[in-house]
Amino acid sequence: MVVRLGRHRLLALLCGILAALTLSTSTNAAPAQAGAVRTDAAAGWLARQLVDGERFEAVFDGVTYPDQGLTLDAVFAFAAAGVADDFGAQALAWATRPDVRDGYIGDGATEAYAGATAKLALAVAVRGGDPTDVGGVDLIARLRSLQDPAGRFTDRSAWGDFSNAFSQSFAILALDRTAQGAPAVAAGWLAGTRCPDGGYPLLPEQPLCVSDVDATAVAVQALRAAGSPADAAAGLRWLVSVQRTDGGFTNAGGVANANSTGLAAQALRDGGRPLAWLRARVFLADLQVGCAAPVADRGAVDFDGGVFDPGTAPRATAQAVLGLVGTGFARLSTVTATTGAPTLPCR
Numbered sequence: 001m002v003v004r005l006g007r008h009r010l011l012a013l014l015c016g017i018l019a020a021l022t023l024s025t026s027t028n029a030a031p032a033q034a035g036a037v038r039t040d041a042a043a044g045w046l047a048r049q050l051v052d053g054e055r056f057e058a059v060f061d062g063v064t065y066p067d068q069g070l071t072l073d074a075v076f077a078f079a080a081a082g083v084a085d086d087f088g089a090q091a092l093a094w095a096t097r098p099d100v101r102d103g104y105i106g107d108g109a110t111e112a113y114a115g116a117t118a119k120l121a122l123a124v125a126v127r128g129g130d131p132t133d134v135g136g137v138d139l140i141a142r143l144r145s146l147q148d149p150a151g152r153f154t155d156r157s158a159w160g161d162f163s164n165a166f167s168q169s170f171a172i173l174a175l176d177r178t179a180q181g182a183p184a185v186a187a188g189w190l191a192g193t194r195c196p197d198g199g200y201p202l203l204p205e206q207p208l209c210v211s212d213v214d215a216t217a218v219a220v221q222a223l224r225a226a227g228s229p230a231d232a233a234a235g236l237r238w239l240v241s242v243q244r245t246d247g248g249f250t251n252a253g254g255v256a257n258a259n260s261t262g263l264a265a266q267a268l269r270d271g272g273r274p275l276a277w278l279r280a281r282v283f284l285a286d287l288q289v290g291c292a293a294p295v296a297d298r299g300a301v302d303f304d305g306g307v308f309d310p311g312t313a314p315r316a317t318a319q320a321v322l323g324l325v326g327t328g329f330a331r332l333s334t335v336t337a338t339t340g341a342p343t344l345p346c347r
Helices: 007-021 040-049 069-081 085-093 098-105 115-125 141-143 165-176 184-191 214-224 231-244 258-270 272-285 313-327
Strands: 057-058 063-066
Touching: 040 057, 040 069, 040 272, 040 313, 063 098, 069 085, 069 098, 069 115, 069 313, 085 098, 085 115, 098 115, 115 141, 141 165, 165 184, 165 214, 184 214, 184 231, 214 231, 214 258, 231 258, 258 313, 272 313
Parallel strands: none
Antiparallel strands: 057 063
């Protein structure tokens, strides 16, 4: 016998499932079973990893470098979770400091990087700032200057052009928040990179178009924001088609992980695919480090559920929070965010 659920009953069922998957912030319990998750604690753990409460760093060959990109990922995660607003403010203040800013987006003359400029502009807008005046730099004007006649945003650099689907997508998302909006030609160019299977590649103009989970997740959000729902829908269908039975997503032949699943989950909920989002959310929830772990690790989201790696956990947690909450980049805001770095309550 086939049972057909009415629209209202289906919505009620989905709400019930979501409630079962999420522990309220007022409970004293901690994740103890599959599907339980504390998003606030994940964001709180991420906040406590910031160096001096303001930044992330990367170490290569024994040399420490500022990691502006990961720091901005944390800014987005705090906004999504609605907590650690003080940490988000400090992180953005650091990222927009002239020396740090220019090391990331270029000096604007000989060096100007489209993806970095767009991501920083979006972060400023998410936090309610003015991206046309970031320490005297108009990020929006600079970003528009990097658009070619075909609509693509490219780097201006002596080192070459490393722009990709993320550059284009973040540019569209950042410009969509301006009075002028995102240029239609920019969305048209991004839509034109779509692979035959419906997904989007990380790099355009390759001999073989290979759809990429991470790139598709951000591209469909940009296309929806720019008013191209049909192009976004193709990418969403592809994401659903490659979702694993456990709800997770893998990328480039690797293991299912929090990074790809987090971005895909964010796109799925933003794009109106609630069942696929809930499945991805269960996968992410099972990666959260619980009360059996050392206190310093509790609340983090592990990359793949193996041995906990503190080196990969910050980015995994930042992107997992985006998926757990499901608020798209186009709608992120800190208007109702609270301060402080919540911890995972354990009895």
